[in-house]
Amino acid sequence: MSMEFQKKLAGAQTPIPGVVIYDLPVYGDNRGWFKENWQREKMVAAGLPDFGPVQNNISFNDKAGTTRGIHAEPWDKFVSVATGRIFGAWVDLREGPSFGAVFTAELDASKAIFIPRGVANSYQTLEDNTSYVYLVNDHWSPDAEYTFLNLADETVDIPWPVPLSEAEVSDKDLGHPRLADVKPMGPRKTLVLGADGQLGRALRKAYDGDASVEFAGRQDFDLLDPASYTARHWGNYSTIINAAAYTAVDAAETGPGREAAWAINATAVSRLARIAAEHSLTLVHVSSDYVFDGTRTEHTEDEPFTPLGVYGQSKAAGDAIVSTVPRHYIVRTSWVIGEGNNFVRTMAGLAGRGVQPAVVDDQIGRLTFATDIADGIKHLLGSNAPFGTYNLSNDGSPQSWAEIAADVYELSGAERSVVSGVSTAEYFKDKAAAPRPLNSVLDLGKIKATGFRPRNSKTALAQYLSASQATV
Template sequence: MNDSNSLTIRPTQIAGLLELSMPVHADERGWFKENWQREKMVAAGLPDFHPVQNNVSFNAFRGTTRGLHAEPWDKYISVLSGKIFGAWVDLRPGAGFGTVYTATVGPDSALFIPRGVANGFQTLDPDTVYSYLVTEHWTEQARSNYSYVNLADPTLGINWPISLDEAIISEADLKHPNLDEAKPVLPKKIAVLGGTGQLGRALTALGVEDPRIEVFSRAEFDFERSGFLEGFPWANYSHVINAAAMTAVDEAETPPGRRRAWQVNSTAVASLAARCAQHDVTLVHVSTDYVFDGKDQDVKEQHPISPLSVYGQSKAAGEVAVLSHPNHVVVRTSWVVGEGKNFVDTMFNLAQRGVSPKVIDDQFGRPTFAVDLAQAIMHLIDTGQPGGTYHLQGEGEVTSWYELARRVFSLSGHDPDRVAPTSAVEYLSSVALAAPRPRNSSFSLNKIRATGYLPVNYLVRLEEYIEAKRNIVQILD
């Protein structure tokens, strides 16, 4: 028995499966150990896995054999009395599928078993007590997401200390499928709220190749409806990406628009953040350049927020609400261009129709293409970046709406001189209850670059986007 005062955690051949060596303090009366100590174990390398249920299995006889079961949650197993031979099999899809790890476990050791890894054990002593902490409450519905593999499958090569012919095994465990027929345990899903917007559509496109991504429309998650989060199966999801927002900046200055903006961009977001925190689901929230006053260029993530408009104020309040969730990511972006209504589409259509617009020449920023925003969010998720706030927009020189419009006309095959410049004051003077806009909407991208994500130059994306639009026009003609 380990009487050292040191706690050690080491990886195994199965990714995420960790073996702990634990101090056990023994004397003539018996022994004592800290079976689970969050602060020490997390500091030593154990995931901060937030268990919600503790199960205990008492096994009266030596040779009792259970498994191999893979449940849709993380587990932390330990032995409180006696000793076991444990076996674990990776049933997650990928290169590690079928990898086996075995170990003898007594009171001086424990294992952290990630979701999708099958767990089995055989008692080596009578009166063995086996304990496991789990990260989800057990329900009958959860059983449908279990996976199993047969204890005796020869392809696994598990050398059980006590022959399975002599072991005590349930009829159900004897009938589990062999590895070649075992159901892979898929990773938890990523819910996208606001699926009909430009970002939602870009994430939908990524979901064609990534089965984790599940997109919900406004009809399914209406932020203006009371109780819009009720009945959501939180246990099936690791992340929620909130791409939903009320973005009609001028309408938000009207009495009914103000109510909508605050409900959708702030009040509902606070409810979403609280529910995600309750269920330990990471929240990725998309915000905007409108939380700033626009006095500075290339602003960093820690720049003080100072919104000018009702829309900006409601989005800033939403950001503050999200900060209450320990596992949050805020991605601020600007000038989004994707499938749906956007500035580039508007300019392209005006060019096609022969209209010569006046466009603001004293507001500056960079476009963000929705495909890049979607890929950046998935990069942050997949690379396990720390929570916090990140800025994302296209790479390239700061431009104005006027210069961007001229480039759209030129790429569309039309004379860019048809675009005339105008000031923001002059342009907005014709709009009733016009919302004030930030003069500058350019971000520093150093933080997101440091994660390994390299933003694409917006001029490259713009050429691709306009070419695709022109091809559609030619097909329709």
């Protein structure tokens, strides 16, 4: 096979999902040839995943017929030939429906191939003095977990140009298991932080049974302890969902509260953002309507930050930090209701005791049930929606807190008319309280455009109370 010069950079899909073979432009004349073996801007534009290589390795073989593999490694690779020619064989050893899929091709200096984590690769040299180069996005370690397949496996039946009986092969490679005995390589994991909070518990239910999702409460991952960020091998992860936050709005106005709010909502977030950027992870971060002052009738994702208090300021800082991560989703919510103590449960309890409450009636917004946030996050990740910021609350007509309280009373069998309204200024008169946005209505058009439809807030409220009463 003679090498073709000046081909156009282009990728072609193979039978193995995620494995893409590329034609590389090679420029040659009587002196030899030159190529851009790795050119990030051009290759990403041509469809190559921006997989963040951190190490460049070279393998040299002095004899034709030298055969290596079949090894599935816990990182992504981009392989190209420097000199000579190779026959490559790739077998999907990942969990899933494509397990056992095979692709083979000859590579010279004008070809390259991208191999995702868990796809096994093997190379047989077709010429003497052959060398090939590979970029990887994790540092090589002798302790790394590999998955192997026997070179002579009858199931995949690789058509080696040089029969294995005549090839240079290591005894170790000949001793690897057949396909029926291979343990598939699991996917990279998703780490959920703040897994014991309202949203964390909803995410546990949303991902119930998914072994690739790992949940960490405060005892498992202390956001305030720098050691937490270095204790994991981040190459084993693809995604971090940060469901942890400091949310004590009024306490944040005190000295200790201000320090805690900034430590958790900004400093810890900056550490997570750095990890995500360095390891090409997707970072999901939950934001708040408190990053706005509430003077607009509806808040879009691109509205400038105008926080009124310390809590909102610390959340806005976290949002700004996360927005610098190449792969990020900022999910902005309002008036979150989940398991544990919350406004809805409080009103239901008052209704049961016959209390006639005065509730704020000049703050307008929509409830956001934690189950809908969890479902929205799962949708964004599962649908490969464009990275960026997404508003996510429940849908329906905006309401005041007093109107929601009246709905709770009615659904609890009490008279809605016993709930009276009071202004924010009156309610917090002579109390130490943080300033609050009066309008927290979020525009949901962007997340709806991805195919996600939040539940109507009244429907979600009725279902929430029905489930709560069923567990009492």
